[in-house]
Amino acid sequence: MKRIYLDYAATTPTKQEVVDAMLPYFTEHYGNPSSVHKFGRDNKVVVNNARKTIADTMNAEVEEFYFTAGGTESDNWALRGVMKANSKKGNHLITSKIEHHGILHCCNEMEKEGYKVTYLDVDSDGKINLKELEEAITDETVLISIMFANNEIGTIQDVKAIGDIAKKHNVFFHTDAVQAFGNVRIDVKEMNIDLMSISGHKIFGPKGIGGLYIRKGVPIKNFVEGGAQERKRRAGTENVPGIVGFAKAAELIYADFDNHVNHLMKLRDKLISRVENEFEYVKLNGHRTDRLPGNVNISFEFIEGEALLLSLDIAGVAGSSGSACTSGSLDPSHVLMGIGLTHEIAHGSLRLTMGDVTTEEDIDYTVDKLKEIVDRLRSMSPLFESVTKGGKA
Secondary structure (H helix, E strand, O other): OOOEEOEOOOOOOOOHHHHHHHOHHHHOOOOOOOOOOHHHHHHHHHHHHHHHHHHHHOOOOHHHEEEEOOHHHHHHHHHHHHHHHOOOOOOEEEEEOOOOHHHHHHHHHHHHOOOEEEEEOEOOOOOEOHHHHHHHOOOOEEEEEOOOEOOOOOEEOOHHHHHHHHHHOOOEEEEEOOOOEOOEOOOOOOOOOOEEEEEHHHOOOOOOOEEEEEOOOOOOOOOEOOOOHHHHOEOOOOOHHHHHHHHHHHHHHHHOHHHHHHHHHHHHHHHHHHHHHHOOOEEEOOOOOOEOOOEEEEEEOOOOHHHHHHHHHHOOEEOEOOOHHHHOOOOOOHHHHHOOOOHHHHOOEEEEEOOOOOOHHHHHHHHHHHHHHHHHHHHOOHHHHHHHOOOOO
């Protein structure tokens, strides 16, 4: 049966070149980078070379980039580390209502510990209001944490403007760039970013490896205590194969960045165009232009996203939904609710995200199958029948 993967925002396949680069570090070059012998010294050089490769992609200094176990750890470290290190200044941080749970759940726990958190609203496209952000800053504000691009609806924030506001008020600015890294050009200096979280498995690298950019001079407490790894800031023996794979994936994606982005944008726009032209009662979620190149999030009225997703899976297409059982919750996505969708429309959402090997034929097949599925599911909906016969929803 035909199988099409359109869930690249959840994770990406590890490229063969990345696997090939990693393999020797499991069996041949297995030294601990903290060891003083040649096995260790050689791998310490490898780790630092990988660090430079990734730092260069974001215009950071090599000593400003730290390896972690992934984006969620990086998010938690940024929030907790900066707030603890700057407790004399204040205990207030600002974020948005549509952040990744790596941020939101961390903020929820920190509130229980006495920290004050402001959760900014977003508009119908998923953008924060810069005036509201600036007005939320107080003398107690230490940190602003706003994601670069949303993982569900793909909306890209005006990161440079946020960085400028933070710098103007002498507040630190962290951005969760897990979805943006590899899909958007990022210059941490030009954008006034103080801390930034990224992850390997979103850019065709391995799982279990991520990183945190920390601008030189930013006070931050350690998140993991133990040995002296990562310049005494993040303890634990380095995941050398993962680090090598992460750097190789970053090198590959930025070496061919324009082709990568243009390919995804072409597929994204084709999918949006076909759905909007060939379906009734649909809504594109997220900003139409300030959007990740490979992200499409559509709500189909009069349909449960769960049924839509499972039907697509049976047809050989893997996507994701912001509804019900797929997330183990009866509540719809907090992101879709945050942009003002009703429960009914939010429950009918479908996110399809593309990658380098996705083809136009894959998009056409998916839309053709969607038409069959949507027609079938709506034919079983009394509400849809009522609307099409002149009733009101």
